[in-house]
Amino acid sequence: MKDSSKENILIQKAIEAMENSYSPYSNFPVGAALLTEEGEIFTGANVENASFGLTVCAERSAIVSAVSRGRRNFRTIAITSKRDKPTSPCGMCRQFMAEFGDFEVILVGKESVVRTTVFELLPMHFELEE
Numbered sequence: 001m002k003d004s005s006k007e008n009i010l011i012q013k014a015i016e017a018m019e020n021s022y023s024p025y026s027n028f029p030v031g032a033a034l035l036t037e038e039g040e041i042f043t044g045a046n047v048e049n050a051s052f053g054l055t056v057c058a059e060r061s062a063i064v065s066a067v068s069r070g071r072r073n074f075r076t077i078a079i080t081s082k083r084d085k086p087t088s089p090c091g092m093c094r095q096f097m098a099e100f101g102d103f104e105v106i107l108v109g110k111e112s113v114v115r116t117t118v119f120e121l122l123p124m125h126f127e128l129e130e
């Protein structure tokens, strides 16, 4: 299968994941689809809370889902919202993704797409080891 059609499948999975977003406070659904080195896809959506600060973003939902199933090696994450412009991950999600290395990040808006990587989004992420 061509790389571009694999990418389209990943983006489609992220769009589908947005349907499960629980975002009654912001009305801002976000979806994420994470491709593992093994070729599987794990998805996530943002989950909000009446105590706003407890909100879990779509990116972290997808990573928690994959890691909970024993997958830790990631190739690509696609992130979607309903906006025209791509949605860029928050600082917490950047650090959370960086824990698992430098994989590709595709930010998808209705009118444009940005391709980047975890380390490009977060240079000098925090690590315990010196």
Ligand SMILES: O=c1ccn([C@H]2C[C@H](O)[C@@H](CO)O2)c(=O)[nH]1
Pocket (backbone or CB within 6 Å): 023, 026, 028, 029, 030, 045, 046, 047, 048, 055, 056, 057, 058, 059, 079, 087, 088, 089, 090, 093
């Ligand atoms: O990259 C992002 C940016 C925002 N959100 C969520 C958090 C909150 O539920 C809503 C508005 O900030 O969007 C994500 O899930 N991922």
Ligand SMILES: [Zn+2]
Pocket (backbone or CB within 6 Å): 057, 058, 059, 060, 089, 090, 091, 092, 093, 094
């Ligand atoms: Zn986030």
